[in-house]
Amino acid sequence: GHEIGNHGFSHPHVNDLDLERNKEEIQKTTKAIKQATKSTTRYFAPPYGEYNDTVLQAAAETGHQVILWTVDTVDWQKPSAEQITSRVVDGAQNGAIILMHPTEQTNESLPGMIKGLREKGYKIVPLEKLITG
Structure with a gap:
């Protein structure tokens, strides 16, 4: 969800x-x-x-x-989907909170972002689960 x-x-x-x-x-x-x-x-x-x-x-x-974020996609500047993906995958750490806005490039970056994070061993969870465990 x-x-x-x-x-x-x-x-x-x-x-x-x-x-x-x-x-x-x-x-x-x-x-x-x-x-x-x-x-x-x-x-x-x-x-x-x-x-x-x-x-x-x-x-x-x-x-x-x-709450604040630990990784900023800077998607409001309209970077390419590849740049957004790179920024997130390279900047992620355990417990990262990623700031994303509803832009076309952000939407396009999601499959690569999710794949890259999973390949690095990260599990993607809702904020509530991250905060409350």
Whole structure:
């Protein structure tokens, strides 16, 4: 199965937002995901990896745990599928959390990425399992 996390609705610099605006970003995304998938989100990966006490408080008050990634595909820059695959497979370590956005190149990179990670002996698990064991 798949696990969808919350990354904010409009991808703002969350450190520049007040508590209510941060909560709104998280809640709007949660609502959209729930409408589309009937599931809720538990984890919030703040845009740009930015966070401060206000962001942490907003996440907590909306029932989310803040998480960050350890491998960034930088797919928002539109690299080739091969570059994304290389970046992930070469950068992976035990417990890696990979940041991906819904781009065509990311989609194209998935088969090679999964194959490469498995060939290196990694097991791909949902975030929940990684965090809770």
